[in-house]
Amino acid sequence: MLPVDDLGEPVPLDQPRRVVSLVPSITEAVAVSVPGALVGATDYCTHPSDLDVARVGGSKYPDVDAVLGLKPDLVIANSEENRAEDVDRLRANGTNVWVTEAPKTVPMALASLRRLFGLGWDLEPEWLTKAEDLWRETAPARLTALIPVWRRPWVVVGRDTFATDVLRRLGIENVYASDEERYPRPSLEQLNDRCPDLVILPDEPYLFTHEDGPESFPGLPYVLVNGRHLTWYGPSLVEAKLSLTKALDYGQG
Numbered sequence: 160m161l162p163v164d165d166l167g168e169p170v171p172l173d174q175p176r177r178v179v180s181l182v183p184s185i186t187e188a189v190a191v192s193v194p195g196a197l198v199g200a201t202d203y204c205t206h207p208s209d210l211d212v213a214r215v216g217g218s219k220y221p222d223v224d225a226v227l228g229l230k231p232d233l234v235i236a237n238s239e240e241n242r243a244e245d246v247d248r249l250r251a252n253g254t255n256v257w258v259t260e261a262p263k264t265v266p267m268a269l270a271s272l273r274r275l276f277g278l279g280w281d282l283e284p285e286w287l288t289k290a291e292d293l294w295r296e297t298a299p300a301r302l303t304a305l306i307p308v309w310r311r312p313w314v315v316v317g318r319d320t321f322a323t324d325v326l327r328r329l330g331i332e333n334v335y336a337s338d339e340e341r342y343p344r345p346s347l348e349q350l351n352d353r354c355p356d357l358v359i360l361p362d363e364p365y366l367f368t369h370e371d372g373p374e375s376f377p378g379l380p381y382v383l384v385n386g387r388h389l390t391w392y393g394p395s396l397v398e399a400k401l402s403l404t405k406a407l408d409y410g411q412g
Contacts, residue, residue: 162278165260165271166238172257172279175233179226180204181218182237182259188272188393189235192284199229206387206395223248233257233279264324265294268392290396298330302407305334305355305379308342308386309365310372313350317343322389326359329403347375355379357407361386382406 161169179199180186186204190197199213201221213229216222218240226234226249234254236246239261249256257275262268269291276282304326306316316322317338326333334353335343358376360367363386367373373381384406388399 162274164257165274166258168258170233170255170257172233172255175231175255175279177229177231178233178235179215179229179231180235181215181221181226181241182235183218184268184391184393184395185235185237185259185272185275186210187391187395188276188284191286191394192276192282193280196280198231199226206391221245227252227254231255235259235275237261262321262392263319264321265328265392265396266291268321269294269396272393284394286394286397290394293400294325294328294396297328300327300332301330302332302356303334304331304357304359305350305353305376306359306361306389307350307365307367307372308361310375312344313347314342314344315350317341321392325389325399325403329400329407331357331359331407351376351379357382359384359389359407361389363387363390 162172164170176196177198178189178196180189181201183204186200187206190207190210197212199215201218202214202216203218215225223245231254234249234256236256236258238258246256246258259271273287276284306322308314308316315335316333317335317340320341323333323336334355358379358381360372360381360383385402387395388402
C-alpha cells in the first residue's frame with residue numbers, strides 16, 4: 160500500500176534522489192537532511208544561503224515546464240501556497256507530488272516533516288527531534304500582540320496559523336487569534352483599537368524596519384523579529400526559540 164501525503168493522496172516514496180521543493184521551509188529541511196537530493200527550488204527558497212540548485216520561479220506561480228525539465232522523482236508542494244492546477248499538471252505528466260497541508264501549529268508542522276522524512280528516506284533528522292523538544296511546552300500567557308505581515312493594505316496574522324501557535328508557546332497571545340479569517344485585513348484604525356501590549360513586526364514577507372511600520376502604531380511598544388523564525392517550520396525552529404525569546408523580551412522591556 161502506498162503512503163499518502165497530508166491530503167490523503169497516495170504517492171510512491173522510495174528514497175527520492177531528484178527532488179524539487181516549492182515550499183521554502185521544506186526546501187531548507189530537505190537540503191539539510193538529505194544533502195544532494197534537491198535539484199530545484201523556488202526563487203523564495205533562500206535557505207540554506209548557499210543552496211545551489213535550479214530555480215523554478217515563485218511559490219504561487221512556479222514554471223511547471225522548468226520543473227518537469229529537471230526530471231524530478233518527487234516534487235514537494237503545499238496546499239495553501241501552490242495551485243491545484245499546477246499539481247494536477249505535474250501529476251498528469253507522471254511526476255510524483257507530495258502535497259503538505261498548511262500547518263496550524265508547531266506540532267502539526269513537525270509531524271508532517273517527520274512523516275515525509277520517515278517515509279521518503281527512513282530518516283529522523285537530529286534537528287527535528289531538537290525542535291520537538293524545544294517547542295513541546297506552552298508558556299503561560301504574559302502579553303497580547305498584534306502581528307502585521309503586510310501593509311498597503313494591512314494584513315495581520317489571524318486564527319489557525321503557525322505564527323500564532325509559535326507566539327502562544329512563548330506566552331504571547333495574538334489579538335486576532337479568534338478572528339474568522341486566517342489573515343485578516345483590518346483598517347489601521349481597527350488595528351490600533353485592539354490595544355495590544357506589543358506590536359510584532361517581522362522582516363518578511365513585508366520588510367518592516369524601525370522607519371517603516373512602527374510609526375503607524377503611536378504609543379504602542381513594538382519589536383522587530385526575524386520573519387523566518389516566526390513562520391518557517393524546519394531546521395530554523397531550533398534557533399527560533401532563543402531568537403524570538405530575546406527579541407520579545409527586549410520589546411517588553
